[in-house]
Amino acid sequence: MSLRVEPVKRNSKDSTRIKQLYKNSFPANEQIPFWFLLWKARKKYIDFSAFYDEDVLVGFTYLISDKDVAFVFYLAIDDKQRSKGYGGLTLSKIRDLYPQNRIILNIEAIDEQANNNEQRIKRKRFYLKNGYKNNGYLxxxxxxxxxxxxxxGDVTPQEYSKLFKKLAGPLLSIFINPKYRNY
Structure with a gap:
């Protein structure tokens, strides 16, 4: 089993399915308008990619890169394709595409009070099993x-902020000031 990667554009054959997967995979408060993602994906430092096993869409990623850091801003695997190894394959493909980069991603922090805490724990185990480690801050x-x-390798809060502001652009960056705390 191997994955084929295709860029996601407004007129991609599966852009409607990818938009639906995006809407179903992330809470509304974590979603950026889909049109904005497509618009920003025209930049060299953004990779909006669909992953296929032959002709079957298995998921997508949205990455922002700067120098030797790549930020996996979104990663989603289609519900029908989960628990088949595609998540791990997608992470391996990201490593293949960015062999010299430090890769960074966010997961919801473990919180015993959260309704989906079991899902958060399972997600963290998955990433740890695939070679990711806690970077030391939230x-x-x-x-x-x-x-x-x-x-x-580790990524500093300053490098993190730079990637996030690169996505937002100069105007929206004025309003973005991520807050950090040690883990």
Whole structure:
């Protein structure tokens, strides 16, 4: 089993399915308008990619890169394709595409009071099993705290902020000031 990667564009054959997967995979308060993701994906430092096993869409990723850091901003595997090894294959493919980069991603912080705490624990185990490690700090986005995981080396809060502001652009960056706390 191997994955084929295709860029996601407005006119991609599966852009409607990818948009639906995006809407179903992330809480509304964590979603950026889909049109904005597509618009920003025209930049060299953004990779919006669909992953296929032959002709079957298994998922997508949205990455922002700067120098030797790649930030997995979104990663989603289709519900029908979960528990078949595609998540691990997607992470391996990201490593293949960014062999010299430190890879960073966020997961919802473990919180015994959260309705989905079991899901958060399972997600963290999955990433740890795939070689990611705790980077030592949490980042706050909106009202939620996210654990920062990395592979290939640590990423400082300053590097993290730079990637996030690169996505937002100069105007929106004025309003974005991520908050950090040690883990």
């Amino acid at each position: 980042v706050k986005s909106g009202k939620n705290w996210f654990e920062v995981l990395t592979k290939g």
